[in-house]
Amino acid sequence: MTEKASSGSLFDSTNLVLFLWKKRKPIFIATLIALVASVIFSSELFIKPRFKSSVIMFPTTNSSISKSLLSENSFEKENILQFGEEEQVEQMLQILNSDEIKERIIANYDLMKHYNIDPNGRYPMTELSKMFDENISFNRTEYLSVRVDVMDEDPKLAADIANEISALLDTVKTRMQHERAKKALYIVEKEYKDFERYLAAREDTLTKLRLLGVLNYEAQVERLTETLGKAQIANNQNTVNAIKDQMAVLAKYGGLYTSITEDMEHDREALSRLKTKYEEAKVDATERLPNKFVVNVAKAAEKKSYPVRWLIVLVSTLSVFLLSIVVMLILENVRRVGVISSERA
Numbered sequence: 001m002t003e004k005a006s007s008g009s010l011f012d013s014t015n016l017v018l019f020l021w022k023k024r025k026p027i028f029i030a031t032l033i034a035l036v037a038s039v040i041f042s043s044e045l046f047i048k049p050r051f052k053s054s055v056i057m058f059p060t061t062n063s064s065i066s067k068s069l070l071s072e073n074s075f076e077k078e079n080i081l082q083f084g085e086e087e088q089v090e091q092m093l094q095i096l097n098s099d100e101i102k103e104r105i106i107a108n109y110d111l112m113k114h115y116n117i118d119p120n121g122r123y124p125m126t127e128l129s130k131m132f133d134e135n136i137s138f139n140r141t142e143y144l145s146v147r148v149d150v151m152d153e154d155p156k157l158a159a160d161i162a163n164e165i166s167a168l169l170d171t172v173k174t175r176m177q178h179e180r181a182k183k184a185l186y187i188v189e190k191e192y193k194d195f196e197r198y199l200a201a202r203e204d205t206l207t208k209l210r211l212l213g214v215l216n217y218e219a220q221v222e223r224l225t226e227t228l229g230k231a232q233i234a235n236n237q238n239t240v241n242a243i244k245d246q247m248a249v250l251a252k253y254g255g256l257y258t259s260i261t262e263d264m265e266h267d268r269e270a271l272s273r274l275k276t277k278y279e280e281a282k283v284d285a286t287e288r289l290p291n292k293f294v295v296n297v298a299k300a301a302e303k304k305s306y307p308v309r310w311l312i313v314l315v316s317t318l319s320v321f322l323l324s325i326v327v328m329l330i331l332e333n334v335r336r337v338g339v340i341s342s343e344r345a
Contacts, residue, residue: 019332020325027324034320038313049304051155055148055162056141056295057169059084059092083293085144092146092169092292095176096138101168105161106132114157136161145295155300162298173291181285185278192271192278199267202260213249214257220250 020027061082084092095101106112106128115131117124135151148165152158214220225247 019329023328027321027328030324031317031321035313035317038316048153050135050151050153051158051301051304052149052151053155053159053162053298053301054150054296055166055298056145057092057148057166058145058293058295059088060289060291060293061085061088083144089140089144089146093138093140095169095172096146096148096165098172100172101165102129102132104168105136105165108164109157109161136165148298150298155302159298159300166292166294166298170288170291174288178285178288181281185281185285188274188278188281192274195267195271195274199264199271202264202267206257206260206264209253209257209260212253213246214253220246 061084111132112119112124112128115128117127117131121127137149139147139149141147148162150158150162150165152161
């Protein structure tokens with residue numbers, strides 16, 4: 001009884017081909033139905049074709065316009081023509097995935113209406129975000145560039161959105177950079193203007209000292225001392241008194257004059273450095289350079305990218321073919337188990 005059950009309960013490899021040939025008609029009919037159905041349902045009547053447009057771009061390395069164009073320091077100077085590295089690629093992807101770009105694209109192209117999403121539905125924004133992520137993607141390539149892919153039923157709209165995203169990358173990144181650069185400009189400008197006013201006040205003090213007769217302290221002391229000696233030898237008391245008055249003024253204000261003139265040289269150098277920083281900060285806060293190198297601009301596709309009709313037909317037909325074989329095997333085994341059970345009874 002055991003040998004009989006074991007020999008009849010399962011298929012072996014030698015009987016499988018004969019079994020499939022025996023059941024060829026239902027398997028063929030199921031496969032044919034799947035083939036016809038997949039051809040029909042993969043047509044444009046049921047699945048609307050979508051077209052893909054792409055933009056490929058490389059990030060730049062320059063983070064500061066002033067350092068790229070104005071800096072005289074070779075260690076700080078950046079090459080504006082150099083492509084970005086891995087860090088810049090990651091930054092570009094982060095900006096492309098930002099809510100600001102997503103919200104601008106949604107608003108500019110009215111994607112809520114375009115995707116036929118009910119704004120009064122239960123979760124309209126969640127559905128909209130899901131549709132956006134399904135149709136628009138940003139991917140890093142093996143060459144350290146970034147690819148923007150847009151799928152849409154309208155090929156021109158897909159190209160327009162891809163190019164708009166590329167343009168918004170510059171807009172968003174420049175805005176972020178300018179916000180920081182403007183704060184830096186405010187700090188440097190304030191420091192520069194304050195120092196400029198300080199130097200102007202020092203210049204005013206020197207002017208007043210010159211009006212008092214303090215023109216060149218060391219040279220004046222030397223000449224007055226020599227003249228005083230001659231006047232004393234000549235017993236010219238009026239000249240002696242006049243020279244002493246001048247020397248009294250020099251004694252009173254000479255130290256201040258010397259201190260200011262010595263500091264002024266260093267102060268002017270400091271002001272020159274501050275002016276350079278101020279001009280660089282002003283350029284960074286007001287000017288802009290592209291933050292990317294565009295390799296391919298998006299164009300309206302002539303051929304659809306989705307659905308791939310032959311692939312849908314192939315996968316569907318093959319799946320039904322295999323499934324029908326499995327079903328037939330299961331049914332046959334169930335039938336045989338039932339026969340064995342009845343014989344045992």
